[in-house]
Amino acid sequence: MKILLVASGAREHAIADALSRSPQKPELISVCTTKNPGLKRLSAELHVGSLLDFPWVMDITKKAKPDLAIVGPDDPIGGGLADLLEAAGIPTVAPKKSLARIESSKSFARDLLQKFIPDSVPKYRVFTSYEPKELNKYIAQELQGNYVVKYDALRGGKGVKVSGEHLATIEEGMQYARECIDEGGRVVIEEKLIGVEFSLLSFVSGTQVIDMPAIQDHKRAYAGDTGPNTGGMGTYTDANHSLPFLAASDLARAKEINRLTAQALLKECGEPYRGILYGGFIAVKDGIRVIEYNARFGDPEALNVLPLLSSDLVSICQAITQGTLTEDLVQFEHKATVCKYLTPESYPVSKDQKGAVVSFPPVPKNARLFFGDIAEDEQGILHVGGSRTAGIVGVGTDLAEAEKIAEEFCRQVKGPVRHRADIGTASLIHQRIALMQTIRPR
Numbered sequence: 326m327k328i329l330l331v332a333s334g335a336r337e338h339a340i341a342d343a344l345s346r347s348p349q350k351p352e353l354i355s356v357c358t359t360k361n362p363g364l365k366r367l368s369a370e371l372h373v374g375s376l377l378d379f380p381w382v383m384d385i386t387k388k389a390k391p392d393l394a395i396v397g398p399d400d401p402i403g404g405g406l407a408d409l410l411e412a413a414g415i416p417t418v419a420p421k422k423s424l425a426r427i428e429s430s431k432s433f434a435r436d437l438l439q440k441f442i443p444d445s446v447p448k449y450r451v452f453t454s455y456e457p458k459e460l461n462k463y464i465a466q467e468l469q470g471n472y473v474v475k476y477d478a479l480r481g482g483k484g485v486k487v488s489g490e491h492l493a494t495i496e497e498g499m500q501y502a503r504e505c506i507d508e509g510g511r512v513v514i515e516e517k518l519i520g521v522e523f524s525l526l527s528f529v530s531g532t533q534v535i536d537m538p539a540i541q542d543h544k545r546a547y548a549g550d551t552g553p554n555t556g557g558m559g560t561y562t563d564a565n566h567s568l569p570f571l572a573a574s575d576l577a578r579a580k581e582i583n584r585l586t587a588q589a590l591l592k593e594c595g596e597p598y599r600g601i602l603y604g605g606f607i608a609v610k611d612g613i614r615v616i617e618y619n620a621r622f623g624d625p626e627a628l629n630v631l632p633l634l635s636s637d638l639v640s641i642c643q644a645i646t647q648g649t650l651t652e653d654l655v656q657f658e659h660k661a662t663v664c665k666y667l668t669p670e671s672y673p674v675s676k677d678q679k680g681a682v683v684s685f686p687p688v689p690k691n692a693r694l695f696f697g698d699i700a701e702d703e704q705g706i707l708h709v710g711g712s713r714t715a716g717i718v719g720v721g722t723d724l725a726e727a728e729k730i731a732e733e734f735c736r737q738v739k740g741p742v743r744h745r746a747d748i749g750t751a752s753l754i755h756q757r758i759a760l761m762q763t764i765r766p767r
């Protein structure tokens with residue numbers, strides 16, 4: 326059993342780690358943007374290059390002849406790598422280009438949900454040309470100045486600007502909308518939702534949908550949810566596979582929406598979605614809404630859930646590609662996890678620490694260490710890159726224990742790196758619960 330893993334960092338290190346626990350003992354052929362030390366250790370071959378250089382990836386694939394391919398990051402999925410792999414006869418865990426528009430096009434995602442699950446979307450409108458009067462009227466009157474402007478293609482998580490956070494005035498919002506239209510031909514303007522965000526990822530094969538534990542991410546760079554947005558500074562899952570601020574009905578509805586979305590994709594695109602469907606939700610006053618969909622595992626979300634997977638990831642991937650996915654193939658331990666990302670001190674503002682040396686203590690039994698943007702030199706010394714360095718995961722019987730394990734490990738890492746000490750702590754979680762109580766008073 327040979328598997329091709331298309332990778333960019335810690336998310337794929339976690340995927341490789343879960344694959345390596347399989348009784349099928351797969352041989353891994355990894356293609357990655359960097360010489361990731363985690364993937365290097367777990368792979369028979371590690372090829373370094375651009376994941377958008379499809380002829381190069383296909384060349385390696387044709388030589389290696391894998392039985393299965395898994396594509397981790399958004400760019401190659403959005404660009405249609407799964408179409409090429411499938412055309413070459415390689416069963417692939419990642420949606421084809423047309424289906425991946427659920428992530429790569431904000432307007433496709435909104436229009437699809439509006440058509441099939443209308444009560445899951447906020448008020449929105451797609452503008453394909455810059456009409457200042459119309460735009461101003463929509464933002465100021467229809468949305469009463471509470472709005473979000475979304476660039477209509479992949480932009481490394483930086484295409485969304487929210488009023489009151491990134492956009493101080495309506496003029497700034499209109500200016501950004503104009504930039505989006507000039508660059509991408511269209512822009513999505515939508516209602517700003519107030520509530521608490523969470524994610525629900527599912528394994529999907531057509532209309533077969535099996536969910537993972539619910540997760541909360543922390544996108545802001547600094548403690549207390551302040552500072553610029555990042556790819557995600559850390560995440561947690563709870564032992565009951567729900568989250569402390571969610572009502573049972575919220576989780577049930579998120580699960581239902583992922584199912585309905587898989588069905589909608591089949592109807593709209595005429596072919597089955599095969600891969601990971603990542604629903605980004607927000608619990609609001611009167612239920613839940615979809616913030617976005619991703620067509621892949623999250624980073625760091627994969628770092629939380631994959632260490633809990635006690636069944637065989639290789640069998641799950643085979644079932645996804647064969648259309649034989651069933652509940653019994655997917656089992657997660659009932660434990661809590663807290664992931665804290667170590668990043669260079671100046672991330673995401675500058676890359677001043679790039680190349681600096683970082684060293685890790687031995688990994689305790691209940692912790693996991695997944696390498697992100699980090700390079701190992703000839704002497705085996707590790708150097709940080711400009712992006713997120715490594716995800717540290719604590720696994721415990723409850724959130725308090727998992728948080729303590731992750732935090733203690735983070736504090737022992739030597740080098741110019743930082744992390745958010747507040748992620749997974751009782752005080753931050755109580756803030757989320759308190760916010761839900763404010764927006765949903767009894």
Ligand code: AMP
Pocket residue numbers: 447473482485487515516517518519522544605616617
């Ligand atoms: P996205 O790339 O669509 O996930 O957007 C990035 C972030 O922008 C989300 O995680 C939210 O924090 C915020 N965001 C996106 N859409 C909305 C919305 N309609 N209301 C409030 N915040 C939003």
Ligand code: GLY
Pocket residue numbers: 482542556557619622623624625626
């Ligand atoms: N952690 C957010 C993402 O992977 O998109």
